Amino acid sequence: MITLSDVTLMRGSRVLLQHATAALYDGHKIGIIGRNGCGKSSLFAAIQGEFSPELGTLSVPKGVRIAAVSQQTPALDEAALDYVIDGDKELRRLQQARSVAIQNNNGEQIALIEDKLGIAGAWTIKTRAESLMDGLGFSKNEMQRPVKEFSGGWRMRLNLAQALIAPSDLLLLDEPTNHLDLDTIMYLEGFLKAYNGTLLCISHDRDFLDSFCSDILHFESGSLVLYKGNYSAYERLRAERIKAEKAARRKEEATLAHLQSFVDRFRYKASKAKQAQSMLKAIDRIKLTAVTQEESPFSFSFPEPDRTVQVLASFNEVDAGYGSDLVLSKINLQLLAGDRIGLLGRNGQGKSTFIKTLAGVLSPLHGSVTLGKDIKLGYFAQQELEELNLDKSALAHLQKLDPKASERELRSFLGSFAFSGDKALLPSGQLSGGEQARLALALIAFQKPNLLLLDEPTNHLDLEMREALTVALASYPGALVLVSHDRHLLEAIAEKLWLIDEGKVQEFNGDLNDYKDYLTQKHKQFADNLQSSTAKAPSMSPKAYKSKEDKRAMAQFRASLRPLKLEIESLEKNTAKLEARLSEIDGILAQGDIYQGDSNALEALMIERAQCAQDLERVEEEWLLKQSALDDIINEHNQEVSC
DSSP, X not given: OEEEEEEEEEETTEEEXXXXXXXXXXXXXXXXXXXXTSSHHHHHHHHTTSSOOSEEEEEOOTTOOEXXXXXXXXXXXXXXXXXXHTTOHHHHHHHHHHHHHHHTTOHHHHHHHHHHHHHTTTTTHHHHHHHHHHHTTOOTTGGGSBGGGSOHHHHHHHHHHHHHHSOOSEEEEESTTTTOOHHHHHHXXXXXXXXXXXXXXXXXXXXXXXXXXXXXXXXXXXXEEEEESSHHHHHHHHHHHXXXXXXXXXXXXXXXXXXXXXXXXXTTOGGGHHHHHHHHHHHHHHHHHHHHGGGSSOOOOOOOOSOOOSEEEEEEEEEEEETTEEEEEXXXXXXXXXXXXXXXXXXXXXXXXXXXXXXXXXXXXEEEEEEOTTOOEEEEOGGGGGGSOTTSBHHHHHHHHOTTSOHHHHHHHHHTTTOOGGGGGSBGGGSOHHHHHHHHHHHHHHTOOSEEEEESTTTTOOHHXXXXXXXXXXXXXXXXXXXXXXXXXXXXXXXXEEEEETTEEEEOOSOHHHHHHHHHHHHHHHHHHHHHTSOOOOOOXXXXXXXXXXXXXXXXXXXXXXXXXXXXXXXXXXXXXXXXXXXXXXXXXXXXXXXXXXXXXXXHHHHHHHHHHHHHHHXXXXXXXXXXXXXXXXXXXXXXXXX
């Protein structure tokens, strides 16, 4: 257990924590949240012993194996796969010791080290590393490329892989999703669910934290508050506390109007049923967000566009890419008024290329993109931050857009983005990355676009600003195309999903849960291919056991598997019950009468459905772990028998 007792933590002259107390129990998976600069990363540094608290005690158990993501990646000639395996330092030490023993021709020492290597997983490390790297987005060929050939973002993925493959009792992850796309984040979620040690994870991605966290540790005004449950539970508990302190809530109806209208329009359309159900869940979450936003310094909206047309953009036989590098081919799509599109696909598949082509930043290599009359684009991308004049203030940027507007009007607008007082006069070069992103969003909103193109708008934004952006986009009346690894934002905002994969752009028929299943299947195919490329272990055939001792050992081995098999059978029964109840609830929700009756009954049903879905996901994950453990035990036993 990690304990903080009356801890005061400082960096320079700045007080981060004052008289903070918390107990973080072994085996718990704890999400750490708070505003940028509140001290989350400093807490990690203190846990790793890089510095000590000014007052109080921070206690970490002796001998605990800590794994964390390195922030430095040297430009090595070493292959990426070998670099990832280097993360298991004990394994590398044993391999080096074996090489020395072989050179010295010390048979006894070689045998002893071989046993230790087997315990350390040396015979499966290459397959495990390849499977991990595939999940993190590396192709088979890229695994053999030198580390020095990868960009900064991909080197951070290699460092993440090193931390994940290292045997550890305590895993520290500081914003692990920053350089990942949605596909990779979904893989990482599954990995962290299966992690057996204590996990501390700093993140601004609420859905990511929802997927695996058992607790949330919130930095609040220099103190630490530990909430039991995942991020949704934290938000619910905190919202209840805020509700008790505030007599009324005023923003809910306006905030939810657009989401509810979508549900009303598409509830009875079979092709949209899943998205409508996702929207119902998003509405419940937005309600909580609206409550907690009352304490946030951010409260803004995208103004009503001046006008729009029915067909906003048309792609006609478009090939898109860079020079001779073709990325997307034969795009034939229309973007209509009111469309709210979420783009799916791994990094490098062409999501940004598609948006840049739509925005006119890239010219089509072939075909044409036609924008409707009077279309006013609002385009946000990370490179757009570079277009800010670093010498000009937020106020000066707005004055350039509208020289006739009064300073009072402009300051009032900037205040909703938390640029008030002297902050509005600071040169943008003195702003943090998150503040610059916030300013870029403010400039876009000020121009009243009728088509928003948002390419990873939540990068550098803390949770409060992400929530404010979600609320603002939920009531935005125009059309939008969104690329984001923030699943909560996608679920709350996107009404259609388009998949970009293998050079094609096409509508994805399903919701994000279906997309997760799609990715899981793709990764399973890769893992199956890895498995089939290695020699298969012999089956548990009685013929392999000839003596009475062998038969007795076989019977004992089978008996030892019985408890695990019973657990698997029990999980399968629970899965069937939960699936049946979900089907029953969905049948009730598909009937129109339920929405005309008692709203409390509907709310209770929706809460039960959300709980069932969460329980089903947990049971299925547990089944996968148990089944995988059973398979591993059988395979290891068979390998021992065959030797």
